[in-house]
Amino acid sequence: QVQLVESGGGLVQPGGSLRLSCAPSGFTLDYYAIGWFRQAPGKEREGVSCLTFSDGSTYYADSVKGRFTLSRDNSKNTVYLQMNSLKPEDTAVYYCATECKYYSGSDFRADYGSWGQGTQVTVSS
Numbered sequence: 001q002v003q004l005v006e007s008g009g010g011l012v013q014p015g016g017s018l019r020l021s022c023a024p025s026g027f028t029l030d031y032y033a034i035g036w037f038r039q040a041p042g043k044e045r046e047g048v049s050c051l052t053f054s055d056g057s058t059y060y061a062d063s064v065k066g067r068f069t070l071s072r073d074n075s076k077n078t079v080y081l082q083m084n085s086l087k088p089e090d091t092a093v094y095y096c097a098t099e100c101k102y103y104s105g106s107d108f109r110a111d112y113g114s115w116g117q118g119t120q121v122t123v124s125s
Contacts, residue, residue, distance in 0.1 A: 009094060034072065049070040079096060
């Protein structure tokens with residue numbers, strides 16, 4: 001069974017940084033497109049970043065571009081989301097998912113992927 005586990009969330013002040021981790025159980029990430037998504041209270045889930053499988057490109061939502069970086073360490077079988085210059089509006093539950101697909105602009109989805117349970121990120125002073 002494919003499972004993903006996110007970690008690294010927490011409470012951080014505006015302007016601070018966090019690094020989220022996504023580790024799979026039961027499979028190797030090398031062969032999967034991986035995305036990070038988030039959902040804030042009362043809002044729809046949105047894509048944050050997507051590492052596609054087809055060409056290995058990484059896409060970012062306009063709201064996080066220049067502040068967040070997705071990376072993958074194959075030796076550790078882990079995907080990371082480095083989040084810098086955090087803002088209160090970044091507060092959300094963050095999820096990683098496989099089978100991320102990029103459509104256009106800030107539209108990427110993992111409709112047919114496996115999802116983790118999420119990790120809470122709270123940006124507040």
